Amino acid sequence: MVPIRYQTLAGKSAGYWLLFIALAAVTAIGYAAAHYMEVNGHYVTGMTNQIVWGTPHVFAVFLIVAASGILNVASISSAFGKPEYKPLARLSGLLSIALLVGGLIVLVLDLGRPERLVVAMTYYNFKSIFAWNIFLYVGFLLVVAVYLWMMFEPRMNKYSKPAGIVAFIWRFVLTTGTGSIFGFLVARQAYDAAIMAPMFIVMSLSFGTAIFLVVLVATFQWTSRPLGDDILRRLKNLLAIFVAAVLYLTVAFHLTNLYATEHHGVERFLLLDGGVYTAVFWLIQVVLGGLVPLLILFSPTVSRSRAAIVLAASLVIVGGLAQVYVIIIGGQAYPLVLFPGMEETSTFFDGVVHAYVPSLPELLLGVGGIALSLLIAVIAMRVLPFLPEQLPDSAPHGEDAPTAAAASTAR
Helix, strand or coil, X not given: CCCECEECECCCCHHHHHHHHHHHHHHHHHHHHHHHHHHHCHHHCCCCCCCCCCHHHHHHHHHHHHHHHHCHHHHHHHCCCCHHHHHHHHHHXXXXXHHHHHHHXXXXXXXXXXXXXXXXXXXXXXXXXXXXXXXXXXXXXXXHHHHHHHHHCHHHHXXXXXXXXXXXXXXXXXXXXXXHHHXXXXXXXXXXXXXXXXXXXXXXXXXXXXXXXXHHHHHHHHCCCCECHHHHHHHHHHHHHHHHHHHHHHHHHHHHHHHCHHHHHHHHHHHHHCCHHHHHHHHHHXXXXXXXXXXXXXXXXXXXXXXXXXXXXXXXXXXXXXXHHHHHHHHHHCCCCCCCCCCCCCCCCXXXXXXXXXXXXXXXXXXXXXXXXXXXXHHHXXXXXXXXXXXXXXXXXXXXXXXXXXXXXXX
């Protein structure tokens, strides 16, 4: 079979440098926002003693979850033996590392005292899911890095499948750990549910596939590389299945809570009386981020348009951010039930829905994390050959070939 040939980005065009400078500037602004919050204290944010995880956590969790799901493309090629996805496995691995790094940077800078992360890395409380996640995140980076090495080094190609299987298992464990952060928080009525872990796994597949589709189409378009319709059709169909699965698990989650009387209050809050959280849930998460993309992706005519596919994937990304926002912020806004079945009154917000308005520094830090992830990917694609020369419908799926000497021009 004709081998796959990869190329680096030449990075000599004005478009490449404009993108590089823009991403670097947004990343720098995000760091400046984090520095501003650290110097002045978190009172300059919308966070309070009641809502301690703000908008930066929304971006961080979204990026971490998407990092796991975006590796699915590489897993399909190696763990499930689908050669048609093999040319995109390198890009899939790169984006998974980039998104995870971006998410973890936002998470660390949002702590208020990021230098104290050393304490969490040296003293472990294994009863805490947060301690487990330190091993899961660092281990994921190492596993994917080894996986990429197996794909890049021709002599190690024969080990890429075992490495891919390990990465596949690890990412499922990682996402289970992230979902379990919320599933184990029994004090929060909106979190305490075993379904959180599998729901986060499906969310990761949906978010990751959507981001991969947008990056794939944009990269091939800007670098003038041939991209056939076959791979887009496959990814589009996968995305539709994942979006439908997220909607199904969301319905199952809320129906399960409605069955239990103790959760009627929080369910009424999120679904009917939650104000901004109810609006975000129904309008952005369910309609714009779920139903509209499904209508586009399952339409036999509209889904033939690449612009429509990218639009659907973009809406899934927006809906994903909305879903994480409702889970994290909405779950904290609902008051803690300290004494079930009793009414308590004090001056410390007992029984009061907590107010939260995202501040500009929080938004800038979160957007800066996204920009950092893309900046890592842009730099890496210029240094190493992550992209195939072409991916037409008739593209071969043989062994990787040595990288072509010539590099494509990023436009």
